Amino acid sequence: MADTWLDWQHMGNQRERIKFRGSVKKGNLVTIAILSRGRCGLSKCVSRYMMGMAVTDILVLITAVILNRIRSIYFPMSFLSITPVCSVRIALIYATRDSSVWLTVAFTFDRFVAICCQKLKIKYCTERTALVVIITACGVSCAKNTPRYLIYEPLYIRNDVPWFCDIKLSFYSDLFWILFECIDYILNPCAPFILILLLNTLTVKHILGANKARRRVRAKSNCEDQDDPEVKNRKKSIILLFAISGSFIVLWTPRVVNFFYVRFTNSRYSIGSNPNDPMFILQESGIMLQLLSCCSNTCIYAVTQKKFREEFANMLKASANRFINMVKS
Numbered sequence: 001m002a003d004t005w006l007d008w009q010h011m012g013n014q015r016e017r018i019k020f021r022g023s024v025k026k027g028n029l030v031t032i033a034i035l036s037r038g039r040c041g042l043s044k045c046v047s048r049y050m051m052g053m054a055v056t057d058i059l060v061l062i063t064a065v066i067l068n069r070i071r072s073i074y075f076p077m078s079f080l081s082i083t084p085v086c087s088v089r090i091a092l093i094y095a096t097r098d099s100s101v102w103l104t105v106a107f108t109f110d111r112f113v114a115i116c117c118q119k120l121k122i123k124y125c126t127e128r129t130a131l132v133v134i135i136t137a138c139g140v141s142c143a144k145n146t147p148r149y150l151i152y153e154p155l156y157i158r159n160d161v162p163w164f165c166d167i168k169l170s171f172y173s174d175l176f177w178i179l180f181e182c183i184d185y186i187l188n189p190c191a192p193f194i195l196i197l198l199l200n201t202l203t204v205k206h207i208l209g210a211n212k213a214r215r216r217v218r219a220k221s222n223c224e225d226q227d228d229p230e231v232k233n234r235k236k237s238i239i240l241l242f243a244i245s246g247s248f249i250v251l252w253t254p255r256v257v258n259f260f261y262v263r264f265t266n267s268r269y270s271i272g273s274n275p276n277d278p279m280f281i282l283q284e285s286g287i288m289l290q291l292l293s294c295c296s297n298t299c300i301y302a303v304t305q306k307k308f309r310e311e312f313a314n315m316l317k318a319s320a321n322r323f324i325n326m327v328k329s
Contacts, residue, residue: 029058031299034315040307048130049107050301056100056138057295063093064291083154083162090165091148098141098188100294105192106133107301108244112199115237116206144187147180172266185259189252196248200241207238240304247300251293255286 031054034040035047042050067089071080080089110133114125123129151171154162171177261267261282 030312030315032058034308034311037311040305040311042305042307043125044127045110045125045130046107048127048134049103049110052130052134053100053103053107053301056096056103059096060093060100060291060294063089063096068093077163081164083152083165086165087149087152090152091145094145094148094184095138095142097290097294098144099138101188101192102137102141103134104244104248105195106137108196108199112203115203144184151177178263181259181263185256189248189256193245193249193252197245200245204238204241236304240300243300247296248293251289251296253289254282255290258282258286 032051035042035051035054038047040047067080071078079085110125110130114121117124151167152165153168155164155166157163171181261279267279
């Protein structure tokens with residue numbers, strides 16, 4: 001809800017944050033460009049999930065940063081600030097955010113099935129299933145956030161034109177909206193975090209069990225003193241899974257704390273721009289870290305892939321060679 005007041009407040013420290021988010025956007029664009037070439041050695045199923053996550057991450061940055069933050073600073077009185085358009089824009093921010101988070105959950109489940117459920121892997125880990133899951137996750141996210149259009153009212157009316165979005169007072173008192181926001185926080189981030197943590201824990205447990213069995217086999221073959229590349233790959237997978245779970249909970253914690261503070265203290269979301277206000281700092285930190293969380297997982301998954309890094313290096317070399325040839329010509 002804190003995104004709304006940025007429609008009419010000029011933020012003195014927003015430009016630095018926007019530069020940081022812009023670099024994250026470039027990283028996702030590079031990820032999409034490399035994955036679309038199909039040279040990373042990934043299965044079509046994995047490639048579809050990673051492409052879906054990268055695209056939704058880009059949409060989060062477009063709706064939440066470009067159409068919300070940048071517009072509120074440089075074009076505060078634009079067409080996008082009219083109340084009906086503003087309401088639609090905010091609903092899209094939440095829809096793209098939910099899509100990004102739940103595609104991460106879907107991909108985590110896909111990797112769990114691929115590693116721990118060999119019989120189900122053949123039927124589930126397919127390109128067709130990945131496309132169905134991606135479309136379903138995005139569709140449900142859009143439908144879930146449609147009621148957000150009704151949460152806001154004009155901040156003021158000028159020449160019969162309603163401007164900006166302000167949260168209705170009924171949002172804090174009506175049972176429907178209280179349940180709506182509680183369900184929203186249950187579905188994102190509480191349920192995704194529990195599912196990601198549970199699936200990653202089961203996956204790590206399976207990997208550790210497989211490593212023990214492999215060491216016993218190698219011990220009988222007198223190979224225990226040699227480096228085992230399979231065990232090294234599994235250790236990398238464990239580190240990756242913990243990185244995903246840890247980053248998700250750390251980056252979402254301030255937003256969840258802000259939600260509980262507002263609900264249990266009967267206060268409102270901050271609409272000021274006082275940098276010394278603790279509520280304002282908590283709110284802003286939560287928004288910034290939440291947006292970062294929606295854009296980090298794709299980079300984490302992709303950068304840990306050796307062939308992805310090789311393709312990224314090849315892309316840089318090709319771009320440098322084109323630039324050199326252009327200068328010479």
